[in-house]
Amino acid sequence: MELTSILSLAFAFGLLHALDVDHILAVSGISGMRREHLRSSLSFSLRWALGHGSSVMIIGGMVLFAGMAIPEQFSHVVENLIAFLLLGIGLVLLFDWQRVRKTLYCHRHDSMPVHVHLHAGKPLNPLHRHRHGTTLVGLLHGMAGSAPLLALLPLSNMSSPATGMTYLLVFSSGVLISMVIFGSLLGRLFSSLQGVNRQVTEGLRLLLAIVTIIFAFYLMVGV
Numbered sequence: 001m002e003l004t005s006i007l008s009l010a011f012a013f014g015l016l017h018a019l020d021v022d023h024i025l026a027v028s029g030i031s032g033m034r035r036e037h038l039r040s041s042l043s044f045s046l047r048w049a050l051g052h053g054s055s056v057m058i059i060g061g062m063v064l065f066a067g068m069a070i071p072e073q074f075s076h077v078v079e080n081l082i083a084f085l086l087l088g089i090g091l092v093l094l095f096d097w098q099r100v101r102k103t104l105y106c107h108r109h110d111s112m113p114v115h116v117h118l119h120a121g122k123p124l125n126p127l128h129r130h131r132h133g134t135t136l137v138g139l140l141h142g143m144a145g146s147a148p149l150l151a152l153l154p155l156s157n158m159s160s161p162a163t164g165m166t167y168l169l170v171f172s173s174g175v176l177i178s179m180v181i182f183g184s185l186l187g188r189l190f191s192s193l194q195g196v197n198r199q200v201t202e203g204l205r206l207l208l209a210i211v212t213i214i215f216a217f218y219l220m221v222g223v
Helices: 003-017 021-032 035-066 072-101 133-143 147-157 161-196 198-222
Strands: 104-107 115-118
Touching (some): 003 161, 021 035, 021 133, 021 161, 035 133, 035 161, 072 133, 072 198
Antiparallel strands (some): 104 115
C-alpha cells in the first residue's frame, strides 16, 4: 500500500475515532458543567484532543523506538479509570441540575401573572479548577479503547520509525480536527438553546447526565 493511502487511512481513522461515545460524553459532560461558559466547549475539545494525541504519540514512540510492548492489562486498567471518570462527570451534572432546579421560583407581581424565575448559583466544575483536567481526560482516552488498535497495529508494517510516527501524527490530526468541529457545534447548540429557553438547556444537561451515568455502568460491566 502506498504511503499516501496509508496516511489517508490514518486521517480517516482519526476523524472517526474522535466520535467514540465515551469521548463525546466526556467532552460534552465537562462542557455542560460550566453553564455560563458553554461557548468554551471548543476549548475543552481542543485540550482533550491535545491530551489524546500526546498519549498516542508517546505510546507509539515507545513501541517504535524502544521496542517496548504495551501490557494488555494496562489498557483494561485505563478503561476502568475512564468508566469511573464518566460516572463522576455524570453525577456532578446530575447534582448540579438538582441544585439549579431548586432555584426555580414561582411568584407573581401586582400587575403581572404568575411566572417563574431561575436563580442559578455558581456552576460545579471540579475538573476546571485544574486547567489541565480536560487534557488529562484526553490522555487517558488515548491510552485505552480503540486508539491502540487504530494507531499502533498498523505500525508493524511500517518501513521505518519515522514513517510510523508520521502515521500517528496524521491519525492524531484527524482526531483533533474532528473533535474541534464537534466542540464548535456543541458550543453553538448550547448557546442557541440558552438564548431561547434556559429550562430547555437544563433539560439537555439532565439528559446528558443520565446518559453518561448509564454508559459509565455499561463500560464497567464490559471491562
